[in-house]
Amino acid sequence: MVQRTLDWHDELEAWLKPFLQHLGHKARRRMCPLYITELIGPDERKSVQPMTDRLAAVGYDQLHPFVTAGVWDAAPLEAELLVQADRLIGGQRAVLVIDDTALPKKGSHSVGVASQYASALGKTANCQTLVSTTLASDEVPMMLGLRLFLPDSWTSDPARMTRARVPPKRRKFRSKPEIAIEEIDRVRAAGVRFGCVLADAGYGQSAAFRHALSERGLHWAVGIPRHQKVYPANVGLTFPVAGRGRPRQRHIPDKPSVAAETMLADLRWRTITWRSGTKGRLSARFAAIRVRVADGPPQRIGHMGSQHMPGEQAWLIGERRAGGEHKYYLSNLPGDTPIKTLVSAVKARWVCEQAHQQLKEELGLDHFEGRSWQGLHRHALMTMIAYVFLQHRRLATARRGKKNRRTTSRAKLASCASRHHRSHDPPDAPAMSPL
Secondary structure (H helix, E strand, O other), X not given: OOOOOOOHHHHHHHHOHHHHXXXXXXXXXXXXXXXXXHHHOOOOOOOHHHHHHHOOOOOHHHHHHHHHXXXXXXXXXXXXXXXXXXXXXXXXXXEEEEEEEEEEOOOXXXXXXXXXXXXXXXXXXXEEEEEEEEEEEOOEEEEEEEEEEOOHHHHOOHHHHHHOOOOHHHOOOOOHHHHHHHHHHHHHHOOOOOOEEEEOHHHHOOHHHHHHHHHOOOOXXXXXXXXXXXXXXXXXXXXXXXXOXXXXXXXXXXXXXXXXXXXXXXXXXXXXXXXXEOOEEEEEEEEEEEXXXXXOOEEEOHHHOEEEOOOOEEEEEEEEOOOOOEEEEEEOOOOOOOXXXXXXXXXXXXHHHHHHHHHHHOOOHHHOXXXXXXXXXXXXXXXXXHHHHHHHHHHHHHHHHHHHHHHHHHHHHHHHHXXXXXXXXXXXXXXXXXX
């Protein structure tokens, strides 16, 4: 992630001051930097016991309560995290990426653990699932939120939730898209700036999720399954006269809906490159068309049975990868958006996967060994604060590099100008001053 210099400890202490002022008691203000320092450090294991083994001045009975049982409110620190992330990369060029990440676990006592699909593993496994919210700009991600998803096996067992100290207001089942919308509202309320919301098909297939984004006036680009039904953009609503029986009460579409893959099948596909990766330019074949999404109210239409009516107009985008894999997306970006811009939007989501990997491999997100709701979320918050600090240093280093390159460039220009003037001056004339 970031090359660390010898003075990063001092820089961290200064950077954390806005966070520490929300912790009140001096013991908590002392524990927080120590915890984050251990997360950033080079040691492999980043659960509380190994941390305290390395910290001679702090014992387990001091650091463990700070994360699991200390009486302090995480909300002000979460709010400060949003402020710092927005200050660094917020703006209309930024995107807000919704995804989830799995923390593999053994046993059945850790809060939220269950046999469920783990996207990181590509299979069903015993794990905890965190819904993640990531702000990203120019391939620089900032993790803003990690919220635990509780499967039905947990929300239907009050005693189990009590043992894991799940807050009462979190004990009702909420789907991942519902958690995501709540997080988007929290981010927007804090004034975080972004231009588009991105999500994979796990969220994009939810009509309620897409509708909630549109109702909030947000632009979005989401993955969908290939069988998602859509109508042509010019679909009309007719009011056919009933041949017999009671007169028809509602309009019906004058064209049938079809699967997304069928709508795109006969279009012209073109190769588009969206960025350069470590192995070269990343490209695939894409096609896009304006459609009406079949996610309106359901209605019975003659022999076709129950059908969803046409919803809002959107872009339907298809991707054909070199390995034979096909992907499909919907976006409510404006109708005059160029296809290259659409492709850049749907492919910008990869940065959240990079952030998940770095949070786990470098900062120990999946190392927490406690079982409680509060402990897991506080540990996750500490890893996110550490991550944004490292991104702050990365951006600062990049800015210094640009400044040094500009200074070097001006010096070279001045030197060249000086040599040029000297070569054209009379032998006894004084040399001109550098530019």
